[in-house]
Amino acid sequence: MLRIVVCVKAVPDPKEAGRIRIDPVSRALVRADLPLVLNPLDKNAMEAALELKEQFDAHLSVLSMGPPPAESVVTECLALGADQGYLLSDRALAGADAYATAYTLAKGIEKIGPADLVLCGRASSDGSTEWVGPELATLLDIPIVTMVKEIVECTGEWWKVKASLDNGYRVVRVKLPAVLTVTRELNIPRTLSFSGIIQARRKQITQWGIDDLDVPEEAVGLKGSPTIVSEMTTRESKRDVEMISGTREEMAERLIQELADAGFLSSS
Amino acid sequence: MIDFSFSEEQEMLKQASREFAESKITPKVPEMEETGKVSDDIVKALGEAEMMALTIPEEYGGLGLGYTARLIALEEIARVSVATAMMLQVFALGIEPIILFGTEEQKEKYLPGLATGDRLATVAVTEPGGGSDPGSCRTSYYRDGDDYVISGRKCFITNSHIADTLTVLAKDGESDDPRALATFIVEGGMAGFRPTHEEHKVGMRGCNTGELVFEECRVPKENLLGQDGKGMRVAMSAIGMVGRGGMVGCALGLHTACLEASLKFASERILYGKPISVLQTIQNKLAEMKIELDAGRLLGYRAASMQDQGMRADNEFAVAKHFTTEAAQKAAKMAVDIHGGYGCMDEFAVTRYYRDAAVLGPSAGTSDIMKVIVARWILKPYRK
């Protein structure tokens, strides 16, 4: 049986991104009253896992690190079709950077038991470091392919995937167990179904704190985070309006010129 | 303590309904507005999304999620298309009499197909002689061997031309007692039954409303629903809770859409160098819309939660139906007003909301009738 773990994160609803503030002192994102949702790219990771589960005899676990309200996204994954949920939640885990997060998730995966495949979104919509996947693979000491946009072959030990590059893609063979981080192009995530929601009633979420994971307090959360955010600023987005007048031809000419000058039209 | 928040599961049902509505229904709205016809794709999608299965018990292929869940789903669907919500609400209204009064055989025969959307339901009570007075029913039946034979006309029936499983109210033609009514399950294709005229409504375009004709339509005695002579009880049990509750869902969804459109427009429309949302008159309208929406939600979910607990809630639904449909009509007017001239232009959804709001009133009983019901309810202890 293929054992899959999907790592998911509860993020402030990207639709409400305009309401996120930066604390001037701690430089942390203030997301207090924003509704938490499943990180958009994690939906693609979930979809990939669910498709594999439909294809093979697979057991699908969902793993998340977050405060207690993050349980709702784990439940959502159970309703989407995952078999078992795990939430790593503890005061000591607060303030974790990508490394401390990957460390904690790795401990969680070790405790869940051996996984053949670990799937993550390429990045989270709030932190956006793209580091957790690679650091997780390093800590688990297994290979990783980042930015997977297609799973080409998924039988046996060696899988073949297509991974995005800036101007194309590469085809990679990877030996399981492995970590894959996925992009939006991989699939169209399914939406919740009523039946799935009902089935989730019978599924369980296991919650573990640092004692359950047997990790020292210094290794996790803010204390275990080697990166320090030195500065964070909000970017102002402003619209400048300039009305163009003249004959139709003149206006078109001006418009093209302005767009070209602003770098929106390439000469090629 | 009274808990006014949705459970985690209800939040998921809401999310599932919203995702479904926005991905599957929203893209079809322009087509429905243009043709006024039911979209086959939408009917199919509603079936696939298990929308018809919500209130059907699990043992008959349904989800058994109940009436609060149904209200949540209807609200989300009406937020993008009141026409679709209306169609769906009447599917459930047509299903309810079979759940409440069907024999084991009837339930097994009809409910699984209704749950998947392979069968589509409606209830036919109203006649040209007046919907507010269902007792004046002139569609009649007589017994002939193992069959009942029905003749008459029904009007303003939702899903008239798409439903194939209809609960029809008729009067015993051989009795002088005006209360001698019965309900029958009429199936599409039965000889003597046909849908005729299709209405062109001012709003809810894409939801089908029309006339049905029964000419010596012969139905087997197995299709009698409930007891002979107790037809009014069958029809009213369904209309009183599921019918009124469904209109509450349509109204709340429409009201939400009106408020959302108004908030957006008022924040973007610049006058005197500032968004019009800084004007007190506009703020008054927005606040009023929000206050009535919240009040309507509390009334609607109170009734639905009572229904889920197996309590009688037809009077509470009458209160909620009156309040929410009237409030949605006011909200639609205010939304149009806030849009100024744009509120008269088809490119703006508020014109559709205004037209849809006009259709909310009469369905499942007019506001006057809701007041009659509420007054009868509260005066009961004082009646000598």
Ligand SMILES: Cc1cc2nc3c(=O)[nH]c(=O)nc-3n(C[C@H](O)[C@H](O)[C@H](O)COP(=O)(O)OP(=O)(O)OC[C@H]3O[C@@H](n4cnc5c(N)ncnc54)[C@H](O)[C@@H]3O)c2cc1C
């Ligand atoms: C879009 C739509 C869908 C519908 N779908 C269905 C359906 O699926 N199945 C079905 O059976 N019916 C359906 N109906 C019919 C609906 O139930 C009736 O329209 C409604 O009951 C009113 O009946 P009427 O139109 O005959 O108006 P009338 O009963 O003629 O009423 C006319 C006026 O008199 C007022 N009035 C009547 N009685 C009283 C009273 N006692 N006190 C004070 N005022 C009173 C009414 O409020 C109204 O203002 C639908 C109607 C619409 C508009």
